[in-house]
Amino acid sequence: MHLSRFPRLRFAHLPTPLEPLDRLSEMLGGPRIWIKRDDCTGLASGGNKTRKLEFLMADALQHGADTVITQGATQSNHGRQTAAIATKLGLACHILLEDRINSADRDYNYNGNVLLDQLHGAAISKYPGGTDMAAEMEQRAERLRADGRKPYVIPGGGSSPVGALGYANAALELVAQANDMGLVIDRVVHATGSAGTQAGLVTGLVGVQSDIPVLGIGVRAPKEKQEASVLGLAQRTAAHIGLKTEITADQVVANCDYVGEGYGLPTAGMVEAVTLLARAEGILLDPVYSGKGMAGLIDLVRKGHFHKGQNIVFVHTGGSAALFAYPDIFDLPGYTA
Numbered sequence: 001m002h003l004s005r006f007p008r009l010r011f012a013h014l015p016t017p018l019e020p021l022d023r024l025s026e027m028l029g030g031p032r033i034w035i036k037r038d039d040c041t042g043l044a045s046g047g048n049k050t051r052k053l054e055f056l057m058a059d060a061l062q063h064g065a066d067t068v069i070t071q072g073a074t075q076s077n078h079g080r081q082t083a084a085i086a087t088k089l090g091l092a093c094h095i096l097l098e099d100r101i102n103s104a105d106r107d108y109n110y111n112g113n114v115l116l117d118q119l120h121g122a123a124i125s126k127y128p129g130g131t132d133m134a135a136e137m138e139q140r141a142e143r144l145r146a147d148g149r150k151p152y153v154i155p156g157g158g159s160s161p162v163g164a165l166g167y168a169n170a171a172l173e174l175v176a177q178a179n180d181m182g183l184v185i186d187r188v189v190h191a192t193g194s195a196g197t198q199a200g201l202v203t204g205l206v207g208v209q210s211d212i213p214v215l216g217i218g219v220r221a222p223k224e225k226q227e228a229s230v231l232g233l234a235q236r237t238a239a240h241i242g243l244k245t246e247i248t249a250d251q252v253v254a255n256c257d258y259v260g261e262g263y264g265l266p267t268a269g270m271v272e273a274v275t276l277l278a279r280a281e282g283i284l285l286d287p288v289y290s291g292k293g294m295a296g297l298i299d300l301v302r303k304g305h306f307h308k309g310q311n312i313v314f315v316h317t318g319g320s321a322a323l324f325a326y327p328d329i330f331d332l333p334g335y336t337a
């Protein structure tokens with residue numbers, strides 16, 4: 001696997017730190033939990049989309065783009081990171097936001113990532129939940145082309161074989177760090193949504209024959225659907241890289257028991273996980289992805305899914321900007337006398 005064969009821009013802060021979560025591990029009394037700080041990738045408060053965008057934006061520039069179009073949920077972290085790098089590269093940015101939770105809440109609709117999208121100068125537009133967002137992006141691109149612009153469409157979450165190269169690269173980075181530290185990784189755990197992160201990680205970890213299994217904690221789709229979309233994208237990513245090894249279904253595992261009522265809707269486990277990490281480790285998770293991912297990891301540790309002496313690496317995919325879109329879900333004490 002030789003990823004420098006692919007066009008890439010360099011704007012992520014890499015390598016991200018790999019650190020032990022000693023207080024959390026001690027409180028849970030199970031395996032040793034580590035955190036891979038992909039919330040610290042540097043772009044507009046960080047997150048996992050930045051690694052994908054290094055490859056996607058290089059591809060956009062190679063195609064002569066002057067505008068990028070992408071889509072996501074209202075509080076899309078991907079939209080925010082795309083807006084930040086687009087403006088730095090001198091590209092116009094259109095973000096199409098889908099109101100998946102049908103919310104009239106002011107913070108949800110204007111604060112958090114939505115505030116930052118606009119601060120970075122992106123044009124945002126809003127669509128009802130259930131809209132065919134890929135079709136809307138194509139229509140927008142058509143209109144821009146008719147105006148003489150050169151749009152480049154980035155799929156939701158940056159999850160294409162090109163975007164997933166960012167996480168194949170993250171897998172190489174993680175294995176190199178672990179080797180340097182003498183750390184044996186028993187499992188990698190992270191929140192999985194549009195599938196690019198898990199697909200890239202699995203492809204990279206299989207590509208270097210690391211034998212490190214990945215567990216994705218789902219935030220939207222049921223297990224069968226999530227695993228199928230990760231597997232499909234991992235196979236396309238492996239083909240794009242030119243891997244000789246086939247990615248197989250047993251290498252793609254998702255646990256979708258922590259979604260709760262639906263995408264972007266709070267769960268008690270998420271609130272507990274976000275609060276616990278903030279207080280035990282000084283680390284900010286988010287309500288939509290990493291909070292549910294960590295809720296899954298905590299619950300699985302409590303259920304004895306992992307053993308003492310094992311090393312579990314939680315990939316912190318970012319998203320803390322969305323905390324400001326959900327201020328009321330945390331039971332906070334307010335001012336004291």
Ligand SMILES: *Cc1c(COP(=O)(O)O)cnc(C)c1O
Binds near residue numbers: 077
């Ligand atoms: C997008 C996102 C994820 C999920 O990554 P996918 O590649 O879409 O599966 C996880 N955490 C955060 C904070 C995200 O923004």
